[in-house]
Amino acid sequence: MARRHVTVHLDGDAARAVDALRADWDPAMRRICPAHISVVYPEETVDVALLLDRLAEAARETAPFTVRLGALAADDEGRGGVFAMVEDGVPALEALRDRLLLPPQGFAGHPFHATIAHPRTSGSPAACWSHVRGGRLDVACSVHEVLWTVTDTSHREVLARFPLAGPPSRLPMAAGVLVRDGRVLLGLRRADRASYPGVWDLPGGHVEPGEAPRATARRELREELGIDAELEAPWRRLVDDEVELSLWLVRHWDGEIRNAAGHEHERLGRFTAEELRTLDLAHPSYLALLGEALEPGAGRHGSTDG
Known part of the structure; x- marks a missing residue:
């Protein structure tokens, strides 16, 4: 089943750090899509056209920013997945998400993260958590664009790119x-x-x-x-x-x-x-x-x- 997200793809040291762990604990997801942070999830999207209009406007009014991958965390002792949590210091991701998810869109409030081991594709997410528990990546990533993507069981496709061009004048x-x-x-x-x-x-x-x-x-x-x-x-x-x-x-x-x-x-x-x-x-x-x-x-x- 294809799923559409608003995402930020990681690059540089952040992408390499996530992919090094995914190579061991979730190679299937590593093949399907780049290391990334989801900003808006499919279940939050009610009106796609409105979401993309808002994203285009927000990108024009948002300056490039930096996020940092920090502590490793897990859901249900790893059985629900293992993640690198995002430290949104500015905090630009939160402001962007809240702007995109005004009504009629939904709002799930998921914490920002990059997935290390996904419960649907990793063969042993609980073992991954046992191995990385207490760990921390502590790597930064510059965000210059936000993406509209579609992902299925075999690959991810970028449907639209929204370069960040801010800052806002208001x-x-x-x-x-x-x-x-x-x-x-x-x-x-x-x-x-x-x-x-x-x-x-x-x-x-x-x-x-x-x-x-x-x-x-x-x-x-x-x-x-x-x-x-x-x-x-x-x-x-x-x-x-x-x-x-x-x-x-x-x-x-x-x-x-x-x-x-x-x-x-x-x-x-x-x-x-x-x-x-x-x-x-x-x-x-x-x-x-x-x-x-x-x-x-x-x-x-x-x-x-x-």
């Missing part, structure tokens, strides 16, 4: 959409704020260098509301000429919400869809987006990030 930001009991939480920006004074806005902020939008949303919710949020699958991406805002639906969190950033928000409020119509909102798209977030079952298309 300011990256991230925010959380906290929904509970039919209401969404907003903060009233202080009148003395330099940007967007006196309007109701979502809790969030700027993506710092070396930070993924998902991590930004968690950090900002902690700093502004005093909570530890459980982020669901990526939900929406709002783009204009200056700003790229990634949004996550949030229904579960630890801690009591409080106005922990009094220098930013005059007060917090929770509003129904009807009440939103009476507010001066920070962005004209908020009314429709937040109304959608308040609909029953909104955003329940994938797993949480745990």
